[in-house]
Amino acid sequence: MQKLAILCFLLIFLNNFIVQAQSQFPYFRRGHIPGTQIPRFERHPQGRQYHRLQLGLGATGAESIAFDCEGDGPYVGVSDGRILKWQGHSVGWTVFAITNPKRSNTCNGLNDSPAEQNCGRPLGLKFNTATCELYITDSSVGLVKLDRKGGVATPIATSAEGVTFRFLNTLDIDSETGHVYFTDSSFRYHRWEFRSINRSDRSGRLLRYDPKTKRVTVLLRGLSFANGVALSKNKDFILVTETTTYQVQKYWLTGLKAGTAELFIQLSGRPDNINRNTNGDFWISQNPTKPIKVNESGTILESLDTDIIVDASDVTEFHNNLWIGSVIQNYIIYTS
Ligand SMILES: *[C@@H]1O[C@H](CO)[C@@H](O)[C@H](O)[C@H]1NC(C)=O
């Protein structure tokens, strides 16, 4: 058995050596017919390489990830109410903003606790690329925004149709109109009670904030744990994930079906955030199954089927690399 293993090892080594040598020294290419390709040994098979980036500052639970107008970041919202900005390896993470004006430093390090009501819990982060303002859905504070300088967020909305937001989740922005599309996961449960939410709670809502009228409109109601939101490339529809039913709904914004919703995809796991890439495809995080990329027809194009990714809540594609947030872990993952 041992001899066999050594033999195998030697054979692999020898093969690697020959293939490498072949690619470096053409005269090694015995039997090479001009015009045909010699298969090259791939030290790193085609695919993505994953790297871990620790959050630092005692932070955990980077639910979503955003990059600003200059391409700086990422920015993440963490479980103790802070919004952190990554400033590169020499500076590391810095505190960019807070969402609750009453937040004190005693909140630092808080994780998954009802006390987040006093500290803030920024779940969704997105920059309006036209104004460079950062919009945030904070599950305990409401919809808020920040300018480039950061600091303390400005409140925008805390209710719709007289029903107070209890569990704001995430958002997407149409930078042309300034419309902010966002979700309230449930008006019965707070964020820290999310484990109690089952299919019978259909109090989730898809909402739209119009900065011109400063009004919030309810687009869809009766959703089961409304979660991720993503606007399509042509802005003709919006996708909203429902965590407890493992579904993604498609809500039409324009055309004959405007104002109606239909099933977009039935998933194998519980979906969390959904983000569109510049191509128009969508990254859907789901658990315990792995994140997937789907096109506008709902066809699965890629699955991030690796053990490196656990508890993913957000996949954001930026300059062809992926940034993966987790509401549970104390790190984010990025690919190169
Ligand atoms: C689902 O949640 C409701 C309350 O929203 C509760 O009454 C019911 O017992 C729960 N069902 C299960 C199967 O846990």
Ligand SMILES: *[C@@H]1O[C@H](CO)[C@@H](O)[C@H](O)[C@H]1NC(C)=O
């Ligand atoms: C999605 O991918 C499938 C399979 O490649 C393809 O048939 C379909 O046309 C694609 N849809 C869009 C909108 O690109």
